Amino acid sequence: MSPQAAGLLQLTALIAALALAYRPLGDHMAKVYSSEKHYAPEKWIYKVIGANPAAEMRWPAYLRGVLAFSAVSVLFLYLLQRMQGSLPGSLGFSSIDPDQAFNTAASFVANTNWQSYSGEQAMGHVVQTGGLAVQNFLSAAVGMAVAVALVRGFARSRTGELGNFWADLVRGTVRILLPISVIGALVLVACGAIQNFSGIHQVGQFMGGTQEWNGGAVASQEAIKELGTNGGGYFNANSAHPFENPNPLSNLFEIFLILLIPFALTRTFGRMVGSLKQGYAILGAMAVIWIGFSALMMWTEFAHRGPAFELAGGAMEGKETRFGIAGSSIFAVSTTLTSTGAVNSFHSSYTGFGGGITMLGMQLGEIAPGGVGSGLYGMLIMAVIAVFLAGLMVGRTPEYLGKKIGTRQIKLAACYILVTPVLVLGFTAVAMALPTPADSMTNSGAHGFSEILYAYTSGANNNGSAFAGLGADTQWFNTTIGIAMLLGRFVPMVFVLALAGSLAEQKPVPETAGTLRTDRPLYAGLLVGTILIITGLTYFPALALGPLAEGLAS
Numbered sequence: 001m002s003p004q005a006a007g008l009l010q011l012t013a014l015i016a017a018l019a020l021a022y023r024p025l026g027d028h029m030a031k032v033y034s035s036e037k038h039y040a041p042e043k044w045i046y047k048v049i050g051a052n053p054a055a056e057m058r059w060p061a062y063l064r065g066v067l068a069f070s071a072v073s074v075l076f077l078y079l080l081q082r083m084q085g086s087l088p089g090s091l092g093f094s095s096i097d098p099d100q101a102f103n104t105a106a107s108f109v110a111n112t113n114w115q116s117y118s119g120e121q122a123m124g125h126v127v128q129t130g131g132l133a134v135q136n137f138l139s140a141a142v143g144m145a146v147a148v149a150l151v152r153g154f155a156r157s158r159t160g161e162l163g164n165f166w167a168d169l170v171r172g173t174v175r176i177l178l179p180i181s182v183i184g185a186l187v188l189v190a191c192g193a194i195q196n197f198s199g200i201h202q203v204g205q206f207m208g209g210t211q212e213w214n215g216g217a218v219a220s221q222e223a224i225k226e227l228g229t230n231g232g233g234y235f236n237a238n239s240a241h242p243f244e245n246p247n248p249l250s251n252l253f254e255i256f257l258i259l260l261i262p263f264a265l266t267r268t269f270g271r272m273v274g275s276l277k278q279g280y281a282i283l284g285a286m287a288v289i290w291i292g293f294s295a296l297m298m299w300t301e302f303a304h305r306g307p308a309f310e311l312a313g314g315a316m317e318g319k320e321t322r323f324g325i326a327g328s329s330i331f332a333v334s335t336t337l338t339s340t341g342a343v344n345s346f347h348s349s350y351t352g353f354g355g356g357i358t359m360l361g362m363q364l365g366e367i368a369p370g371g372v373g374s375g376l377y378g379m380l381i382m383a384v385i386a387v388f389l390a391g392l393m394v395g396r397t398p399e400y401l402g403k404k405i406g407t408r409q410i411k412l413a414a415c416y417i418l419v420t421p422v423l424v425l426g427f428t429a430v431a432m433a434l435p436t437p438a439d440s441m442t443n444s445g446a447h448g449f450s451e452i453l454y455a456y457t458s459g460a461n462n463n464g465s466a467f468a469g470l471g472a473d474t475q476w477f478n479t480t481i482g483i484a485m486l487l488g489r490f491v492p493m494v495f496v497l498a499l500a501g502s503l504a505e506q507k508p509v510p511e512t513a514g515t516l517r518t519d520r521p522l523y524a525g526l527l528v529g530t531i532l533i534i535t536g537l538t539y540f541p542a543l544a545l546g547p548l549a550e551g552l553a554s
Contacts, residue, residue: 007298007326010252011291014330017256018263025260026267026279032175033148033168034272042170053167058160059501062149065165066142066493070109073135074486077105080131081123090124091200091214103478108132110489111139111371113225113232113341113464114481116473120214120235125197132232133221137181140228141172143373146493147265148272150377153500154401155273160505162497176261177228184223184257191253192246193219218243226257229371231341231464239331239344240320251327251344258340262369263287265376273401277519282379284524289368289531290337293361297329300354318349318468329354336361339371341464348451348468352551355467356543359454362461363539364531365420371462377496379527383518384413384499386530390516390523400518402508409502416495421538423460423484428453428542430480437476442469446553450546455481460488 001009038046038053046053057065080087081096081104096104100116107114108131117123123132145168152162189195198215218234222244225231235241245251263283270279301315302325319328328345335342336358347358361368367378384400388410391398398405431437431452441448447469454467459481466472472481517523 003324003326004298004302006324007302007329010326011294011330014252014255014259015291018259021260022264022267022283025264027271029176029261029264029268030271032171033163033268035171038167039174042167042174045170045174046166049166051164051166053164053170055164056161057164059149059162059497062162062165063494063497066146066497067490069138069165069169070142070490073109073138074105077108077131077135078102080127081105084124084127087124087126089126089197093122093124096122099475099478100473103482104132106482106485107464108135108230108232109139110462110485111143111228111230111339111374112459112462112485112489113230114459114466114472114485115232115236115464116478116481118236119233120216125216128221128234129217133217133224136221136224136228136230136232137173137177138169140177140224140230140372141169143371144172144176144261144265145169145373146496147373147376148268150380150496150500151269151272153503154380154403156504157402157506157508160501162500162504177224180257180260181220181224181227184227184253185220187253188219188222188250191250192242193222193250194243195219213243222254223257225342226254226340227261227372229258229262229338229340229375231335231339231343233342239342240346242322245344247322248324248327251323251331254342254344255331255334258334258338258342259290259369261372262338262375265373266369269376269380275401275519278401281519281521281524281527282376282383284521285527285531286367286369286375286379288524288528289364290333293333293337293357293368294330297333297354297357298326300351300357301325301329315349315351315354318346320344332358333361335465336463337364337366337368337370339366339374339462339464341458343465343468346468347454347465348447352446352547352549352553355450355454356547356551358465359450359457359543359547360535360539362457362463363424363543364535365417366461366463367531374462378416378492381413381416381496381499382531382534383527384409385417385534386523386527387516387518388413389530390526394514394516396514396516399509399515402511403503403506404509409499412495412499412502416492416499417534419491419495420460420488423488424453424456424539425542427456427460427480427484431456431476434476437474440471440474440477442471446546446549450550453542453546456484459484462489 081101085095149162200214239245266283270276451470
């Protein structure tokens with residue numbers, strides 16, 4: 001079987017597995033967030049934190065819950081890293097420096113998992129499992145809660161109430177993320193991923209030096225890392241490390257985990273708004289972009305010409321032979337079109353156009369299918385804008401799911417889509433203008449520019465992957481990328497929840513003959529076009545200076 005045919009077979013198997021899980025998981029999540037029943041462990045949690053899960057919240061109160069919880073999480077994770085040197089199970093590692101501790105705390109709480117450190121050389125068992133792995137669950141649950149709040153904004157009328165943040169947070173963790181992660185960890189252990197609390201072992205000599213490996217609760221962290229679209233690796237090589245991702249089967253399973261909840265949430269959306277066809281339209285737009293990007297990436301990496309490429313069967317630089325070009329390409333597209341950021345190959349080593357595809361996937365807003373929760377609410381913001389543009393073309397007041405899209409709604413949506421470009425392009429411009437940040441670039445020219453553009457794109461879009469050529473462990477990058485991650489995560493949530501509140505207060509608008517049908521393939525195509533046009537107009541000049549220039553020159 002040719003490598004291209006094997007890649008097509010992997011893509012087909014992945015689509016089939018996602019299709020089988022789509023309906024049961026989507027319906028289950030809809031029941032979880034619509035249920036009024038509270039399980040005993042959940043009641044204990046509510047009692048400990050002093051929350052009343054039955055109390056409905058308007059959007060300002062819901063937002064305060066999100067921000068307060070996240071602020072406490074940042075502080076806790078920061079202090080845990082700063083005290084690592086005196087904690088048991090530290091494996092002899094010292095405490096983390098203040099700027100790196102801030103960057104890591106902001107990263108994991110913002111569901112970004114950007115890492116400017118080598119996990120096996122910096123973090124002990126307590127920080128890995130009690131800090132980073134816990135935030136993998138909680139940051140994902142926060143994203144899902146905000147998405148559900150927006151869905152309730154569309155589903156409800158004549159009320160400003162969006163549910164209860166604490167109930168949504170706890171239910172998402174206990175009833176969705178935790179059970180699937182347990183199953184996922186068992187599958188990964190069966191595939192060969194390690195799961196222990198062993199210390200550091202000397203395993204032999206390597207080029208005149210000593211080679212050491214340390215163990216850890218890797219499989220359990222790997223499961224929620226992918227399922228929650230987190231991405232932070234236990235080891236510096238991330239999902240290219242055989243302890244995290246041992247073989248092609250585990251590789252395909254990890255991609256499945258990455259895409260599972262973001263795609264299934266479209267079914268949850270359709271179920272909660274009372275129209276499954278609306279969920280299918282959003283799903284269709286996501287699937288078209290994901291499949292298109294996957295095919296384009298494989299074509300780019302397989303088709304690159306030159307003697308070395310032809311002997312290797314394609315652009316194999318920076319890719320694991322056990323995964324090959326196809327397994328690496330699908331993983332790279334899936335991790336950058338979601339907010340995962342895990343890598344099983346090094347994106348800096350991709351062809352010029354291949355690296356550009358990974359960058360563009362993040363710049364779309366990571367909405368195809370996007371992060372856990374963030375992908376759905378990002379796509380719904382784009383759906384609102386697409387409806388508005390359609391209304392302008394036919395001279396009619398735009399409506400979506402029976403709600404009028406007026407001045408207030410479109411202003412909130414516009415502010416949402418402006419946040420990350422301002423952060424990405426602003427920080428990139430400043431970093432390129434100052435003399436010191438450029439010293440961290442491994443490469444010069446277009447590729448060097450791509451390293452910095454990729455770093456801020458990854459941080460502000462809460463992805464967390466890196467171009468692997470930038471020395472980001474400096475005070476400048478730790479601080480500015482940390483700020484970009486926090487602002488890129490929580491400022492858009494302000495506009496999402498404000499939009500949800502304004503929609504929930506409206507009374508439903510009856511459907512007429514002139515109403516745009518948003519549950520049809522025509523609208524899904526309009527949505528895809530809107531996404532590509534907005535992203536292209538925003539980022540094309542920057543992409544032309546980096547990956548496009550490199551690709552055309554090669």
